[in-house]
Amino acid sequence: MSHIVDQVSLGAIVQVRDRLLDQQARGRKVLRLESGDPSFDIPVLAREAMEKALRDGLTHYTASTGIPVLREAIFKKVTTENGLKVPNTDHVVVTNGGMHGLYIIFRALLDPGDEVILPDPMWTEIAENVRLGGGKPVPVQLREENGYQYDPAEIEAAITPKTRAIFINTPQNPIGVVASRETLEVIVKVAEKHNLFLVSDEAYEHVIFDGQKHVSLGSLPGAEDRTISVYSLSKTYAMSGLRLGYVIVNQPLFLDRIKKLVRCTINGVNSVAQYGAAAAINGPQDFTHSMAQEYQKRRDILFDALEEAPYVKAFKPGGAFYLWARIQPEWPGYGGQKDDWSMTNYLIDTAGIGSSPGSAFGAAGAGHIRFAFSCSTQQVEEAARLLPEVLQAA
Numbered sequence: 449m450s451h452i453v454d455q456v457s458l459g460a461i462v463q464v465r466d467r468l469l470d471q472q473a474r475g476r477k478v479l480r481l482e483s484g485d486p487s488f489d490i491p492v493l494a495r496e497a498m499e500k501a502l503r504d505g506l507t508h509y510t511a512s513t514g515i516p517v518l519r520e521a522i523f524k525k526v527t528t529e530n531g532l533k534v535p536n537t538d539h540v541v542v543t544n545g546g547m548h549g550l551y552i553i554f555r556a557l558l559d560p561g562d563e564v565i566l567p568d569p570m571w572t573e574i575a576e577n578v579r580l581g582g583g584k585p586v587p588v589q590l591r592e593e594n595g596y597q598y599d600p601a602e603i604e605a606a607i608t609p610k611t612r613a614i615f616i617n618t619p620q621n622p623i624g625v626v627a628s629r630e631t632l633e634v635i636v637k638v639a640e641k642h643n644l645f646l647v648s649d650e651a652y653e654h655v656i657f658d659g660q661k662h663v664s665l666g667s668l669p670g671a672e673d674r675t676i677s678v679y680s681l682s683k684t685y686a687m688s689g690l691r692l693g694y695v696i697v698n699q700p701l702f703l704d705r706i707k708k709l710v711r712c713t714i715n716g717v718n719s720v721a722q723y724g725a726a727a728a729i730n731g732p733q734d735f736t737h738s739m740a741q742e743y744q745k746r747r748d749i750l751f752d753a754l755e756e757a758p759y760v761k762a763f764k765p766g767g768a769f770y771l772w773a774r775i776q777p778e779w780p781g782y783g784g785q786k787d788d789w790s791m792t793n794y795l796i797d798t799a800g801i802g803s804s805p806g807s808a809f810g811a812a813g814a815g816h817i818r819f820a821f822s823c824s825t826q827q828v829e830e831a832a833r834l835l836p837e838v839l840q841a842a
C-alpha cells in the first residue's frame with residue numbers, strides 16, 4: 449500500500465500551465481484558457497480595507513477560525529442570501545480558500561475506507577481530498593443525454609454500507625451544469641433515507657447565467673443537519689490569490705474536529721486578507737453581478753465559436769466559467785494520438801491556446817476538453833476567432 453499522499457497526482461492543468469508559461473517566457477503569445485482564475489481586480493472596498501488593516505498594524509495572529517467581523521458578515525450572508533439555518537457565528541469557520549475547506553471537511557468527516565459519492569467528471573481536487581481524508585471516492589457519471597445532471601437514482605445505486613457522504617457541486621466544475629432544485633431535493637431525500645452526510649461545494653454560487661438563481665443545498669428541507677457547506681471568495685470577488693474561503697458546519701462533533709484541524713493546519717487565515725473579505729461581503733454586490741454578466745458574454749462568444757468548429761460538440765454551461773466539449777470520433781488526432789491530451793497538445797503547439805484534457809477530471813471526462821473563460825474577454829475573443837480555423841486545419 450503506497451503512502452496516502454502518493455495517491456494524489458501532481459495535476460494535469462499545472463502541466464499545461466507550466467508549458468504555456470514557458471512559451472510565454474520565450475516570447476510567444478499564449479491564451480490562458482486552461483485554468484479558472486478570474487481576470488478581474490478585487491473590489492475597491494476590499495483593497496482599501498486591506499490597506500487600512502496594514503496601516504493599522506492588524507498583522508498579528510487572529511482567532512484561528514476567523515476575525516469576528518468577518519464571521520458575522522458571513523453569518524449574515526449565509527442565513528439571508530443562502531437561506532441556511534445556522535445557530536450562531538461559532539458555526540462559521542474561515543479557511544485558506546475553499547480548497548483548504550474541502551481538505552478539513554473530508555479529514556473531519558471520514559474514517560479510513562469510508563466512501564464518498566461524487567460526480568464524474570469533477571474538479572480533480574475533490575477526489576484527491578477525499579483520499580487525503582482516508583476515504584474512497586465513488587464516481588457517479590454525469591451523462592450528456594441527461595444534460596449532465598447528477599442522477600439521484602444512480603447516486604442511490606452507488607450507496608454501500610461504507611458510504612458516508614454525497615458530494616455536490618453546483619454550479620459545477622468542469623461542466624458548468626447547474627443542479628436543478630428538484631434534483632437537489634431528491635438527493636436530500638436519498639441522504640435522509642440512507643442517513644448520509646452531504647458536502648455542498650458552492651464555490652461558483654455567484655457565477656450563474658441566464659437569470660437563474662443559485663440554490664444552496666443546506667437550505668432545503670431535511671438537509672440542515674446533514675449538510676456541510678463550503679464557499680470561496682476566489683470566484684465571487686476575484687480574490688483567488690488572497691486565499692479566502694469558509695465552511696458552514698452545524699453538527700457539533702464535526703465543528704469541533706474542524707476547529708482542531710484549522711488550528712493545526714493554518715491557525716488562522718492571513719489577517720489582512722480577512723479584513724478585505726469582510727469589506728467585500730458587507731459592501732455592495734454590484735461588482736459580483738457585473739462579473740457574472742461579463743462571464744456570460746464570454747460564454748456566448750466561446751460557445752458560438754465551438755459550434756462553428758469541427759471535431760467538438762460543446763455543452764452550454766448555466767454557471768461557472770468553463771466550456772466542456774466532447775471530442776468527436778472524426779478528430780484526426782495529433783502526435784500519433786487521438787485522445788483528449790492530443791487535442792490539448794495540438795492547440796498549445798499550433799496556436800498557443802490553453803485548455804484542459806477532460807481525462808484530468810475523472811474517467812468519464814476522457815475524450816472531452818475543457819476551456820476556461822475566466823481569462824480576459826480579449827483573450828476569449830481571440831481564442832474564439834482562432835479555434836474554428838485551427839481545428840479545421842488539423
Ligand SMILES: Cc1ncc(COP(=O)(O)O)c(C=O)c1O
Nearest residue numbers: 545546547571621651680682693
Ligand atoms: C469546484 C471547486 N471548488 C472549490 C474551489 C476552491 O477554490 P479556492 O481554493 O480558490 O477557494 C474550486 C477552485 O477552482 C473549484 O473549482
